[in-house]
Amino acid sequence: MQSNALSLPVPRLAGDGGPEPERNDPVLSVRGLRTDFVTAVGTVHAVRDVSFDLRKGQRLAIVGESGSGKSAMAMSLMGLVPPPGRVVGGSVRLNGKEIVGLDDAGISRVRGKDIGLVFQDPMAALDPLKTIGSQFVETIRVHQDVPVKAARKMAADLLGEVGVNDAARRLSDYPHQYSGGMRQRVLIAMAIANDPSVVVADEPTTALDVTTQAQVLDLLAKICDERGNALVMITHNLGIVEELCDSVNVMYAGRFVECTSTEALFASPGHPYSKALLDCVIDPANARRGALPAIPGSPPDLSVDEPGCPFAPRCPIGRDQERCAIERPQPRTLSNGAVVRCHFAYDPQGETA
Amino acid sequence: MTSTLLKRLGVALATIFGASIFTFVLLRKVPGDPARAIAGDTATEETIAALRKSMGLDDNLFVQYGNYMGSLLRGDFGFSYSTGNSVGTLLGQRLPATLELGLLSVIIAIVAAVLAASFAVYSRRRWPDQAVRAASSLAMGSPPFWIALLALMVFSIQLGIFPGPEGRLSPGMLKPPNITGMFTVDSLLAGQWGTFANAAWHLILPAAIVAMGPFAFLSRLYRNQLRGTLRETFVAVSRSHGLRRLPVYNRHVAPHGLLSLLPAASLLFADLLAGSLLVEKVFGWPGIGSMTADAIIQKDFAVVQAVLLLAAVLYVVVSLLADLLMTAADPRTRVGAR
Numbered sequence: 020m021q022s023n024a025l026s027l028p029v030p031r032l033a034g035d036g037g038p039e040p041e042r043n044d045p046v047l048s049v050r051g052l053r054t055d056f057v058t059a060v061g062t063v064h065a066v067r068d069v070s071f072d073l074r075k076g077q078r079l080a081i082v083g084e085s086g087s088g089k090s091a092m093a094m095s096l097m098g099l100v101p102p103p104g105r106v107v108g109g110s111v112r113l114n115g116k117e118i119v120g121l122d123d124a125g126i127s128r129v130r131g132k133d134i135g136l137v138f139q140d141p142m143a144a145l146d147p148l149k150t151i152g153s154q155f156v157e158t159i160r161v162h163q164d165v166p167v168k169a170a171r172k173m174a175a176d177l178l179g180e181v182g183v184n185d186a187a188r189r190l191s192d193y194p195h196q197y198s199g200g201m202r203q204r205v206l207i208a209m210a211i212a213n214d215p216s217v218v219v220a221d222e223p224t225t226a227l228d229v230t231t232q233a234q235v236l237d238l239l240a241k242i243c244d245e246r247g248n249a250l251v252m253i254t255h256n257l258g259i260v261e262e263l264c265d266s267v268n269v270m271y272a273g274r275f276v277e278c279t280s281t282e283a284l285f286a287s288p289g290h291p292y293s294k295a296l297l298d299c300v301i302d303p304a305n306a307r308r309g310a311l312p313a314i315p316g317s318p319p320d321l322s323v324d325e326p327g328c329p330f331a332p333r334c335p336i337g338r339d340q341e342r343c344a345i346e347r348p349q350p351r352t353l354s355n356g357a358v359v360r361c362h363f364a365y366d367p368q369g370e371t372a
Numbered sequence: 373m374t375s376t377l378l379k380r381l382g383v384a385l386a387t388i389f390g391a392s393i394f395t396f397v398l399l400r401k402v403p404g405d406p407a408r409a410i411a412g413d414t415a416t417e418e419t420i421a422a423l424r425k426s427m428g429l430d431d432n433l434f435v436q437y438g439n440y441m442g443s444l445l446r447g448d449f450g451f452s453y454s455t456g457n458s459v460g461t462l463l464g465q466r467l468p469a470t471l472e473l474g475l476l477s478v479i480i481a482i483v484a485a486v487l488a489a490s491f492a493v494y495s496r497r498r499w500p501d502q503a504v505r506a507a508s509s510l511a512m513g514s515p516p517f518w519i520a521l522l523a524l525m526v527f528s529i530q531l532g533i534f535p536g537p538e539g540r541l542s543p544g545m546l547k548p549p550n551i552t553g554m555f556t557v558d559s560l561l562a563g564q565w566g567t568f569a570n571a572a573w574h575l576i577l578p579a580a581i582v583a584m585g586p587f588a589f590l591s592r593l594y595r596n597q598l599r600g601t602l603r604e605t606f607v608a609v610s611r612s613h614g615l616r617r618l619p620v621y622n623r624h625v626a627p628h629g630l631l632s633l634l635p636a637a638s639l640l641f642a643d644l645l646a647g648s649l650l651v652e653k654v655f656g657w658p659g660i661g662s663m664t665a666d667a668i669i670q671k672d673f674a675v676v677q678a679v680l681l682l683a684a685v686l687y688v689v690v691s692l693l694a695d696l697l698m699t700a701a702d703p704r705t706r707v708g709a710r
Contacts, residue, residue: 097612099608099611099612101603123617127615127616128614129614130612130613130614131613131614135612135613136609138605138608138609143604143606144605146623146624147606147702147703148627148628148631148702149624157610157613157615158610158613161613161614161615162614193703193704196708206609209609209613210612212613213614
């Protein structure tokens with residue numbers, strides 16, 4: 020598994036402003052990750068050959084439409100792909116430890132401690148029959164050998180840190196006594212309770228109303244800054260990417276089609292799909308009434324892996340190109356450092372390289 | 373909370389009232405003249421007419437119902453013509469036997485269903501689930517009286533492991549002192565170990581057979597509830613925190629299953645009063661079921677009516693209790709939102 024070829028070079032990041040530690044090993048290193056869902060009607064290849072590195076303090080966004088394989092990838096990182104899904108190939112290394120293929124005991128030692136996950140729907144993410152306190156204490160004591168009382172104190176401190184008022188008393192409350200935004204704060208606090216080096220947030224604000232979204236995102240950013248966790252933000256919201264993340268991997272049909280820095284993506288998207296995604300962002304100041312911008316067509320059926328570029332049928336360039344229909348584009352680096360999988364990517368230096 | 377409780381109580385009383393009217397009218401309207409049945413084939417028309425008058429059968433239905441309810445409220449369940457006893461006495465004799473059988477079979481059904489379904493769902497293999505589903509289909513599809521006959525043939529006649537259809541104790545065995553009326557409990561309380569063993573030995577086979585239907589129902593319900601809960605996000609969340617399979621199952625999956633079992637199991641218990649009717653008959657079990665079967669054949673109105681009403685009361689009371697328990701057990705209903 021370790022011998023798996025680097026199928027997609029990882030972009031070197033520059034200018035994220037933070038104290039980028041020199042030459043340290045990546046905290047998370049993914050190589051050739053593949054995840055399948057075997058169903059009665061066929062095998063869905065949700066994640067196909069995904070590779071990337073994540074360094075301490077880095078904030079990486081994974082963007083793409085629904086059904087592009089983002090969530091399946093997030094779950095694969097945790098070893099939590101729901102059946103009938105399964106990681107069928109590749110490697111995920113956390114702080115140097117390979118986690119693909121670990122048994123229940125092995126992966127349980129990693130989850131929560133090396134990598135934490137913030138889920139999409141905070142309303143469903145807490146056990147309605149247990150108090151917040153008991154769930155929090157349980158989470159802490161999985162990895163830390165502390166008495167219940169001490170764990171409760173730690174839980175209260177963490178809740179205070181994420182902005183829950185009167186935290187000590189609210190530990191005895193049940194999830195239904197918390198609002199959606201508050202529950203997501205609780206879940207963030209639980210996810211970081213054992214100080215994982217990587218936090219994966221799978222569309223953490225999708226289920227929240229707009230006013231709470233910004234608060235929760237700010238909180239995530241603040242927490243990661245203060246504690247130095249690396250962040251993988253799974254989202255379809257490019258606004259979040261611009262505000263929060265320093266690098267972006269654009270995902271389409273289970274593969275990264277563009278890996279670049281946030282700056283470069285917004286300045287000049289290389290892949291036609293990235294460009295199409297950016298074109299769909301509505302600017303309320305200049306929006307005209309009428310049809311909302313959209314990418315024509317729909318994401319491809321992931322149970323078939325056709326030879327050409329999966330985006331070709333929807334692509335303004337590739338639609339008419341024979342090459343895009345028969346030859347799968349291999350990753351290549353553009354002049355601004357972006358790595359794209361496209362025969363006709365927009366290079367900021369030339370027309371279409 | 374109190375207003376909900378009062379509302380529930382009101383509904384419960386209304387249900388019992390409705391049930392009393394329904395059983396009363398139904399039994400008065402079925403074909404066949406109870407007076408004629410009691411007086412016998414050789415009785416003259418005058419005797420029958422006199423009997424009808426003394427039983428109050430000539431009054432209009434409202435008057436009859438009024439009389440019936442009046443005596444009921446005084447604790448008088450009427451008179452059983454076929455046995456020559458008051459219905460109250462009969463119930464006092466028969467009810468403990470049925471309760472003992474019913475309680476044990478509900479316990480067997482719940483324990484077996486929870487164990488089987490937990491194993492089926494928790495196992496990573498497929499066969500336990502298929503086995504439990506097959507067992508529950510079989511248990512649901514076979515008529516209990518037929519299984520009872522089969523079990524008697526195999527376990528009692530062929531193998532001789534369990535006693536034959538001789539009731540609650542071996543012939544010649546003295547009854548334990550009457551405390552609860554349930555022989556196993558009473559013999560334990562009195563320290564009569566021999567009697568306890570004998571009573572338990574007589575109880576196990578019919579209880580297991582009566583438990584089959586409820587087992588089938590509960591194991592399916594529990595299995596489906598567990599499988600549904602396993603798909604919940606909070607289960608994935610606790611896994612993501614590093615909890616292993618078994619603790620997640622014990623702390624976050626099983627409690628939801630058990631909570632859903634509570635109302636179902638309570639309704640089954642109320643059902644068992646009437647549900648074991650034919651099994652009691654086959655095993656010669658002197659309970660409510662066999663008494664009711666006899667009473668129906670004899671057109672002994674007072675008995676059938678009392679049993680039906682008792683079943684309705686039990687049903688209403690038990691489901692009321694289950695409701696209250698559910699409310700208390702589920703924090704979403706117990707604790708208001710903030």
